[in-house]
Amino acid sequence: MKIGSNRGFAVALLCLGLVLLLAAALTACGGTTTTTSAGQVTTTAGPGTTAGPGTTAASGGAQVEMKSLAFNPASVTIKAGETVTWTNSDSTAHTVVADNGEFDSGNLDPGKTFSFAFQTAGTFSYHCAIHPFMKGTVVVQ
Ligand SMILES: [Cu+2]
Structure with a gap:
């Protein structure tokens, strides 16, 4: 029972780690894309009538x-x-x-x-x- 409990805890930690890693990867990816497109839009709109x-x-x-x-x-x-x-x-x-x-x-x-x-x-x-x-x-x- 003690071993099973520890094992479950380890699996839970592993899952949490994977989720965090995935989230970090997604965030980094989304952030880069947003910055790039925002920069392009700003540059294009700069000399406009704004x-x-x-x-x-x-x-x-x-x-x-x-x-x-x-x-x-x-x-x-x-x-x-x-x-x-x-x-x-x-x-x-x-x-x-x-x-x-x-x-x-x-x-x-x-x-x-x-x-x-x-x-x-x-x-x-x-x-x-x-x-x-x-x-x-x-x-x-
Ligand atoms: Cu004139």
Whole structure:
């Protein structure tokens, strides 16, 4: 009875050991796979549009992207005193010029930004001097 008991205990220990070993092996395997795919996803998504909306929410005012020969969004609404920042995400230079001449960014090469603070309420139309068909509107409340 004493021998049988010891033997059962040994078998139980062996089983436990095997289970732990298996669990460790599975965990290690799963962990490696997850890390690899997560790293790839992060690298791919990095230069994407994820940062855009986050920046917009944090700064107040508004962000406008110049991409594919267009202002995006074409119309933004802000409060008086807030700033609109234009970012050239295109592969060619653009400008941001108020139709009423109130502001003129000059040439914005790819990657450059231009900001303008709107102090008075109203609707302000602007365009790109290089591509006159690029038009946008800032509504200041
Ligand atoms: Cu342009």
